[in-house]
Amino acid sequence: xxxxxxxxxxxxxxxxxxxxxxxxxxxxxxxxxxxxxxxxxxxxxxxxxxxxxxxxxxxxxxxxxxxxxxxxxxxxxxxxxxxxxxxxxxxxxxxxxxxxxxxxxxxxxxxxxxxxxxxxxxxxxxxxxxxxxxxxxxxxxxxxxxxxxxxxxxxxxxxxxxxxxxxxxxxxxxxxxxxxxxxxxxxxxxxxxxxxxxxxxxxxxxxxxxxxxxxxxxxxxxxxxxxxxxxxxxxxxxxxxxxxxxxxxxxxxxxxxxxxxxxxxxxxxxxxxxxxxxxxxxxxxxxxxxxxxxxxxxxxxxxxxxxxxxxxxxxxxxxxxxxxxxxxxxxxxxxxxxxxxxxxxxxxxxxxxxxxxxxxxxxxxxxxxxxxxxxxxxxxxxxxxxxxxxxx
Numbered sequence: 059x060x061x062x063x064x065x066x067x068x069x070x071x072x073x074x075x076x077x078x079x080x081x082x083x084x085x086x087x088x089x090x091x092x093x094x095x096x097x098x099x100x101x102x103x104x105x106x107x108x109x110x111x112x113x114x115x116x117x118x119x120x121x122x123x124x125x126x127x128x129x130x131x132x133x134x135x136x137x138x139x140x141x142x143x144x145x146x147x148x149x150x151x152x153x154x155x156x157x158x159x160x161x162x163x164x165x166x167x168x169x170x171x172x173x174x175x176x177x178x179x180x181x182x183x184x185x186x187x188x189x190x191x192x193x194x195x196x197x198x199x200x201x202x203x204x205x206x207x208x209x210x211x212x213x214x215x216x217x218x219x220x221x222x223x224x225x226x227x228x229x230x231x232x233x234x235x236x237x238x239x240x241x242x243x244x245x246x247x248x249x250x251x252x253x254x255x256x257x258x259x260x261x262x263x264x265x266x267x268x269x270x271x272x273x274x275x276x277x278x279x280x281x282x283x284x285x286x287x288x289x290x291x292x293x294x295x296x297x298x299x300x301x302x303x304x305x306x307x308x309x310x311x312x313x314x315x316x317x318x319x320x321x322x323x324x325x326x327x328x329x330x331x332x333x334x335x336x337x338x339x340x341x342x343x344x345x346x347x348x349x350x351x352x353x354x355x356x357x358x359x360x361x362x363x364x365x366x367x368x369x370x371x372x373x374x375x376x377x378x379x380x381x382x383x384x385x386x387x388x389x390x391x392x393x394x395x396x397x398x399x400x401x402x403x404x405x406x407x408x409x410x411x412x413x414x415x416x417x418x419x420x421x422x423x424x425x426x427x428x429x430x431x432x433x434x435x436x437x438x439x440x441x442x443x444x445x446x447x448x449x450x
Contacts, residue, residue, distance in 0.1 A: 101142040104176035106169045113138035115242035116337035117273025117321065123147060123238060130236040130263060131155045132189040133244025137166030140182050141173050143240070153182045154231065156189055158196075185230060189241075190248050190256040192263055193225030231263045239263070239270040243337070246275050246298040250286070253300075257312035266345045269393075270314070273339040275327060276302045285330065296328065299335055306340065314342035315369040316394045343394070346370060350383035351413035356402040356424035357382055357390050366398075373421045374399070381424035383416035404429045 097118050102110060113136035120142045123129060127147045131140050134155025143153045157163050166184050174180035186197050199221060208214045239260050248256050260270060277299045286297045300308065309317045318341050326334035346369065359366060359374035367373050374380050379402055382390065391401050402424070427434065 097138075097142065101145050104145070104173055105138060105141045106172065109136045109138055109141070109165065109169060112136045112165060115139070115273065116275055116327065117242060117339045119240035119242055119271035119273050119339060120146060122269070122271035122320075122341055123240070126150045127237045128235070129153045130231060130239045132239060132241040132260070133157055133247070134166060134184065135159070135162045135242075135244075137169075137182070137184065139240060139242050140166065140184070141177075144173075144179075144182050145177055147181070149179045149181065151181060154236070155182060155184045156187045156192065156230065157184070158186065158188050160186060187230045189244065190252040190259060192231040192259045193229045194221070195225070195228055195230040198224065198228055233262055234265045236263055237265055237268050239268075239272075241272045241274065243274055245272060246300065248298065250298065253308065254311070257308050261312045261314065261344060264344045266347075267343075268345070269341060269343045270309075271320075271339065271341050273321075273337060274305070275299045275335050276305050276338050278302060278326075278334045278336075279332075281333065282331075285333075296330060296335055302338070305338070309340065309342045310369060313347065314344055315346040315389070317342040317369070318394055341394070346385070346389060348385050350385055350416040350418050351410060352416035353384045353387070353408040353410070353413050354404040354424075354428050355382055355384060355387040355407075356380060356429055357387065358400040358402060360398055360400060368395075370418065371421075372418065379424045379426065379429075381422050381428070383418055384410065384413065386418065402429050405431055405434065 095115055095118055097120075101120070115135075115138070118139075120139055123143055123146045125146065125148045127143075128151065129140075129143045129147060131143065131153065134140050134157045137155060140153050140155040144151075147153065155166065157166075163184055163186055170180065170182065170184070174182075185195075187195065202220075203217075206213075206217075208217055245253070245256065264270065275296075278301075280301050281297060281299060288297055306317055306319070319338055320341050321337075321339040323336040323338070326336045328335045356379045357374065358379050359376050361376045363376065365373060365375050370386070372380070372382065372386060387401070389395065390399050
């Protein structure tokens with residue numbers, strides 16, 4: 059088993075290769091770095107050709123944005139997705155682009171005023187940083203180092219101690235601060251040892267109720283070590299690709315729910331030693347954590363499957379009124395579940411201040427009297443309205 063020093067060495071080598079290749083990609087077009095993607099042409103008209111030619115991706119996560127969103131683009135590159143997002147979210151929205159490659163950031167910022175003038179507003183903030191560490195602000199660290207250079211081991215230890223706490227006061231991206239995270243063919247560039255930290259960071263900065271839309275390259279088989287150790291293949295979005303099922307599992311392990319494969323290319327982008335690499339776009343949500351309270355709510359799964367299970371282990375049988383807590387009820391009545399279930403709201407909703415703890419584990423059926431009220435005895439008779447096309 060490799061020790062941490064070997065991992066650190068490999069990580070540094072990979073990051074150096076990725077940085078070098080994308081620095082070249084900022085200077086001249088690197089066709090091998092991207093898949094063909096059809097973007098909505100109405101958003102491309104205001105973006106300079108230099109950005110369109112030198113921004114590399116494998117999907118279009120901007121399709122999942124809404125007006126007014128605060129957006130975080132991980133690995134924003136030349137800024138194409140950020141400039142598209144700026145138009146979608148409008149004046150009231152905001153877009154943050156994070157990239158560690160300063161040549162790409164320079165290219166993105168180069169046209170910022172021109173694009174803002176064409177759009178009618180400037181709501182983009184391009185930031186220098188590593189997407190797997192959204193706490194550390196390298197620009198702030200650099201500013202402190204210029205004022206107080208390190209000349210000894212003791213000074214290094216003092217600086218390291220100060221830097222470790224710096225993110226608490228001035229993080230690159232604050233906790234619970236963005237509505238939606240997008241990324242376009244970048245997660246695979248992060249070294250394997252940092253990948254879970256990357257997913258934890260996405261979860262940290264996303265607001266409760268927020269969502270993510272990630273386009274990336276995945277493999278249909280595990281990538282063998284000799285391919286993983288090839289920095290050129292890593293910078294080419296091959297070696298660092300998640301296996302398909304591992305990609306979905308990573309979102310689940312980080313705490314996301316409602317995870318969906320929105321798009322999966324039928325044809326592989328590349329095939330290496332029989333392993334197929336293709337583009338997928340995945341969406342997921344944050345907000346299933348929290349207390350469970352009993353308010354006599356229920357949901358009915360509409361089908362077509364006979365039975366389904368959600369990310370918390372709730373089992374819904376088709377057509378059956380299933381008891382759920384207030385938190386789960388609220389989750390089910392918004393995206394991505396709202397279209398699949400029927401919400402059964404009590405006649406008299408228990409105030410949250412008077413609600414008792416709810417045990418979600420049994421997956422029990424909710425009797426109709428629980429939602430109507432145990433003393434509900436009303437009789438309502440209506441005349442037949444069949445002749446008028448109504449109920450009878």
